[in-house]
Amino acid sequence: MVRPPSLLSMTGFGRAEGQVGDMTWVWEARSVNGRNLDIKHKLPPGHDGFEPRIREACTKRFKRGSLQVSLSVKRNTVNQNPSVRINLDMIDFYLAEGSALIAAGQVLPPRLDGLLHLRGVLEAADTCEAVEVKASRDAAILEGLEAALDQLLAERQREGDGLFDVFTQNFSRIDELIRQADTAAEAQVLAIRDRVHKRAVELLGEVPFDPQRLAQEAAALALKSDVREELDRLAAHLTSARTLLNHGGDIGRKLDFLAQEFHRESNTLTTKAATIALTNIGLELKALVDQLKEQAANVE
Structure with a gap:
């Protein structure tokens, strides 16, 4: 199978x-x-103001996933003027609004440390920074955003490569189990016939019984236990899954749907199994399908 260039997982950093x-x-x-x-x-x-750029950069790269993007900045203020100032007008406003309460003795006069925690009292100092300087700085920071998202994309692609290998191995084993189940299904018909005959002998002993009637009973049981339809659907789902994987891209939802279909057919097959061999195949198939569902949930 040719490896697709764009299979992405949804986890990364x-x-x-x-x-x-x-x-x-x-x-x-x-x-x-x-x-x-x-x-x-x-x-x-x-x-x-970076929010629109964040959304644009993310949607350009990704189709699914829960993303958390954060920016932290720090100014080097050593030997420089403070980068904040006290807004005296805001302090006057708060004092004026609360003067009646203070005069009535309902609250104590505020302290400076309390006033400094009020909204709008501390603000960035006006350094008269040139528009060109700010624009140049913002452009450099936004280049960093692109670099961080590119790194996230690369990590999701690396995990996608790993998922491709997991899916390939999983599909190969499912294919092998379908072939084994097909062989076991043929043997199951004979096993049911022999079981019915043995049971009749145990119950009736020396009493003669109609072989034709016994054959009819065996055929009815074999029909109820027939898994050909389930095997055909499993094979069809496997072909669809391999086609999706070879196509690549945002196939996560489709893979998840196929995993549910695999699960339904493998459950039915196991329920209909009338021999230990076919039961064991069905159980292993169900375990592989559970793995498929878990991995499909991580594909974009």
């Missing part, structure tokens, strides 16, 4: 870091299983 001017930044991108593409982000204050 990407990271990129760098420095521009006095600011260091780190992007981290994590991905886990998800029914659809769910993008969450965590951005520091002042960088909310």
Whole structure:
């Protein structure tokens, strides 16, 4: 089977870091299983404008998965002016709004450390940064976003390569078990006939019985235990699964559906099994199908 170039898992991690001017930044991108593409982000204050770029970059690369993208930044403020200032107007506002409560003795006069925790009191200092400087810095940081997502994509592709090998081995074993079940199904008809005859002898002893009637009973039981239809459907599902795997791309939902179909047919086959050999084949087939379902859930 030719290996597809784009089979992706849904789990992975990407990271990129760098420095521009006095600011260091780190992007981290994590991905886990998800029914659809769910993008969450965590951005520091002042960088909310990156959200559209995050969504655009993620949707360009991925179709499914739960993604968490985060950015952390840090300024080197050694020997520099503080990067925050106290907004005295906001303090005056809070004091004015609470003056009646203070005068009535309902609350104690506020302390400075308490005031500093109020929204809007501490704010970024106005450094009169040139628009060109900020644009250049943001461009560099966003290049880091692309690098982190590229790393995440590469890791998901590596895991996808591993999943391809797992699926290939799984399908080969399922194919082998279908052939074994086909042989066991033929032997099952003879086993049922012999079992019915043996049971009749045990129950009737020396009493004569009609061989034709016995053959009819054996045929009815064999018909109920016939697994040819299940084997044909299993073979058809296997062909579809191999075609999907060879095609690659976002095949996770289709593989998951086929895994459910495999599960249904393997259950029926095991239920109809009338010999130990066919029962054991059915049980092993069910175990392989369970593995298939687990792995399919991690394919984009």
